[in-house]
Amino acid sequence: MTEDRYIDELLDEDVEVDFEGDEESDEGVMPRRFLSDQKPDENGLYEHYAITVDKGQSMMRLDKFLTTHIENCSRNRIQNAIDECGVFVNDKPQKASYKVKPFDRISMRLAFPRYEVMLTPEDIPIDIMYEDDDVIVVNKEAGMCVHPGHGNYCGTLVNALTFHLKDNPMFQQGNERAGLVHRIDKNTSGILVVGKNEQACQHLSHQFFLHSTQRRYIALVWGNIADDEGTITGHIGRNPKNRHQMCVFADGSEGKHAVTHYRVLRRYGYVTLVECRLETGRTHQIRVHMQYIGHPLFNDERYGGDKILKGTTFSKYKQFIENCFETMPRHALHARLLGFEHPTTGEYKEFQLDLPADFQAVLEKWDNYARNAQSAFSE
Numbered sequence: 001m002t003e004d005r006y007i008d009e010l011l012d013e014d015v016e017v018d019f020e021g022d023e024e025s026d027e028g029v030m031p032r033r034f035l036s037d038q039k040p041d042e043n044g045l046y047e048h049y050a051i052t053v054d055k056g057q058s059m060m061r062l063d064k065f066l067t068t069h070i071e072n073c074s075r076n077r078i079q080n081a082i083d084e085c086g087v088f089v090n091d092k093p094q095k096a097s098y099k100v101k102p103f104d105r106i107s108m109r110l111a112f113p114r115y116e117v118m119l120t121p122e123d124i125p126i127d128i129m130y131e132d133d134d135v136i137v138v139n140k141e142a143g144m145c146v147h148p149g150h151g152n153y154c155g156t157l158v159n160a161l162t163f164h165l166k167d168n169p170m171f172q173q174g175n176e177r178a179g180l181v182h183r184i185d186k187n188t189s190g191i192l193v194v195g196k197n198e199q200a201c202q203h204l205s206h207q208f209f210l211h212s213t214q215r216r217y218i219a220l221v222w223g224n225i226a227d228d229e230g231t232i233t234g235h236i237g238r239n240p241k242n243r244h245q246m247c248v249f250a251d252g253s254e255g256k257h258a259v260t261h262y263r264v265l266r267r268y269g270y271v272t273l274v275e276c277r278l279e280t281g282r283t284h285q286i287r288v289h290m291q292y293i294g295h296p297l298f299n300d301e302r303y304g305g306d307k308i309l310k311g312t313t314f315s316k317y318k319q320f321i322e323n324c325f326e327t328m329p330r331h332a333l334h335a336r337l338l339g340f341e342h343p344t345t346g347e348y349k350e351f352q353l354d355l356p357a358d359f360q361a362v363l364e365k366w367d368n369y370a371r372n373a374q375s376a377f378s379e
Contacts, residue, residue, distance in 0.1 A: 047109070047110040048107065048108070048109050048110075048209055049070060049106075049107065049108045049110070050105070050106070050107045051069065051105075051106040051107075051108075052103065052104075052105055052106075053065075053100055053101065053102055053103055053104045053105075053106065054102065055102045055103060056102065057100065057101070057102050059099045059100065059101060060099065060100050061096060061097060061098070061099065061100070062082070062087065062089065062094055062095070062096055062097070062098040062099070062100055062106075063075070063078060063079060063082060063096035063097075065100045065106075066078045066087070066106070066108065070108075073110070077110055078108075078110075079096065081108055081109065081110050082094075082095065082096050084198045084199060084202050085199055085202050085203070086108060086109040086110070086202045086206075087106070087107075087108045087109075088106070088107045088108070088206065089104050089105070089106050090104060090105050091105075091107075107206075107209070109202060109205055109206060109209065119148065119158065119159060119162050119174045119175065119176050119178075120154060120159060120162075121159065121162040121163035121166055122154060122155065122159040122160055122162075122163055123160075123163050124155065124159060124160035124163070125160075126138055126157070126160050126161070126164055127139035127140075127141070129191065129351055129353075130349070130351060133196065133197075133344075134195070134196055134197060134199075134200040134342070134343050134344050135193055135194065135195060135196060135200055135204070135342070135343065135349075136161070136165075136179075136193070136194050136196060137191060137192070137193050137194075137338070137349075137351050138157070138161075138191070138192050138194065139189075139190065139191060139353055140157055140184060140188075140189065140190060140191075140192050140335075141189055141356070142186075142187050142188065142189040142330050142356065142358070143186065143187060143330070144156065144157055144186065145157070145186045146158065146180065146183045146184065146186070146192070147176050147177050147180060147183070148176045152186075157192070158176060158177065158178060158179075158180070161178070161179060161194060162178065165179075165196065168196055168197075170195075170196065170197060170198065179194040179195045179196060179201060180194060180195075181193065181194070181195055181201055181204040181205045181208060182208050182281065184335050185284070185331075185333065187330035187331055187333075188217075188331070188333045188334065188335060189333075189334050189335065189356045189359070190217070190334045190335025190336060190338075190353055191335050191336070191337070191338040191351050191352075191353055192335070192338075193338060193340060195343070199343060199344075200343040200344070202343075203341075203343030204340060204343055207340055207341060208281065211279060211280060211281075212340075212341070213338065213339060213340045214337065214338065214339030214340070214350065215277065215278045215281070215335070215337065215338055215339075216275055216276070216277055216335075216336050216337035216338075217275070217276040217277075217278070217286055217333055217334060217335055217336060218265070218273070218274075218275055218276075218333070218334045218336045218355060218359070219273075219274050219275075219276055219286060219290065219297055219332060219333050219334075220271055220272070220273050220274075220297065220298040220332035220359075220362065220363070220366075221271065221272050221274060221290050221295040221296065221297055221298060221305075221332075222270070222271055222295055222296050222297075222298060222305055222309040222310050223270070223271070223272065223294060223295045223309065223310050224267060224269060224270070224272055224310075225262075225264055225267075225272045225274065225293075225295055227264075228263070228264045229261070229262065229263040229264065230261075230262055231259065231260070231261050231262075232259070232260045232261075232262065232289040232290075232292065232293055233257075233258070233259050234248035234249070234250055234258060234289065234292055235248065235249040235250075235252045235253075235254065235255035235256060235257055235258060236248060236249075236255045236256055236258040236282040236283065236284075236285060236288050236289075237249055237254045237255025237256065238255075244302065245284075245288075245302060245303065246282070246283050246284045246288045247288060247292075248288060248289065248292040255282075256280075256282055257280060258280045258282040258285050258288075258289065259278075259279035259280050260276055260277070260278060260279065260285060260286055260289045260290075261276070261277040261279060262274045262275065262276050262277070263275045263277075266363075268366045268367075268369070268370050269310075269370065269373070270310040270311040271298055271310070271366060272295070273363065275336075284302075284303075286333060287300055287302070287303050287331065287333070288303065290303075291303045291304065291305075296309065297331045297332055297333055298324075298328075298331070298332040298362075299324070299325050299328060299329070299330065299331055299332060300331035300332075300333075301331070302331075303331075305331065306325065308321050320365070320369060323365065324362050324365055324366075327358060327361045327362050327365065328358040328359060328361065328362045329358075330358075332359060332362065334353070334355055334356065334359055335353075336352060336353055336355075337350065337351070337352045337353075338350070338351050339351070
């Protein structure tokens with residue numbers, strides 16, 4: 001039997017402990033080793049296990065099989081996961097009485113125990129794009145952390161949701177990660193989906209785990225990207241020289257497999273507007289991948305995009321860039337589109353957002369700059 005343990009870092013982007021945020025962090029495949037030796041990622045929200053049953057396995061109840069084969073996991077946690085439809089056999093949720101057979105593919109999602117720090121509900125306005133009994137889709141503004149963490153114990157999206165959903169049992173327990181199935185960076189704006197009950201969370205999290213959701217981002221990056229579209233592939237892990245950064249391990253020796261697809265939307269000469277589609281969701285994935293190919297995000301302080309990397313040495317150009325940075329004092333990344341299967345109806349739901357005002361203002365500045373430069377060249 002092979003046993004791979006998966007950790008759901010939940011993502012799209014801000015590690016809100018040491019990082020300012022995690023880019024769409026979903027699950028990651030951990031190195032194969034004994035499960036008892038593994039420790040959950042400090043930023044993880046859920047543990048994921050994937051097991052392929054040996055050909056010589058005799059038929060056994062599912063709950064007994066999991067209790068026997070997964071180390072350091074109580075029978076109650078496994079039973080709760082089964083009760084909450086968090087255990088799948090051959091991609092179908094199963095009950096505890098299911099008889100495990102050779103070559104069955106079992107996946108299980110376990111919520112981490114509740115955190116000690118209890119949450120304070122806060123009456124913070126939320127831009128709600130959609131809401132029903134199972135899910136709530138929000139437009140998270142830049143500058144708001146998704147959940148409490150080191151240095152960010154209030155003013156987060158979960159603080160706001162705990163107030164907004166104060167009559168919802170899931171949000172009455174003081175869990176600082178209630179309802180979360182993925183994340184986006186503190187300084188990334190855009191769409192986030194939150195589950196309103198355990199079954200919805202299980203279903204949504206499983207989709208992120210399988211990479212079956214649709215996610216599109218808009219990014220402004222330094223430089224003129226050569227190809228109109230392309231794919232960036234490279235393992236992403238913590239930078240050994242700077243623990244506040246992630247980096248690409250080109251040889252795949254460390255980190256987690258990551259794939260980003262991009263398409264050029266507009267060229268300004270010194271910067272390029274691109275759409276990025278995530279195939280995986282790793283910490284700071286878009287920011288790290290773009291830096292890796294030599295095109296850091298515009299005004300991305302953490303990855304070197306907060307200085308002039310392309311352009312002229314004229315003082316007017318320097319002032320222009322400084323004005324752009326003041327207009328948009330954050331990295332230029334926006335979660336524009338999110339699509340997923342509704343956890344109850346099975347209907348495909350897709351949500352899209354226009355660029356926020358600060359992003360649009362910066363693009364207008366670059367439009368004007370490009371026009372003026374073209375006029376000067378024509379003369």
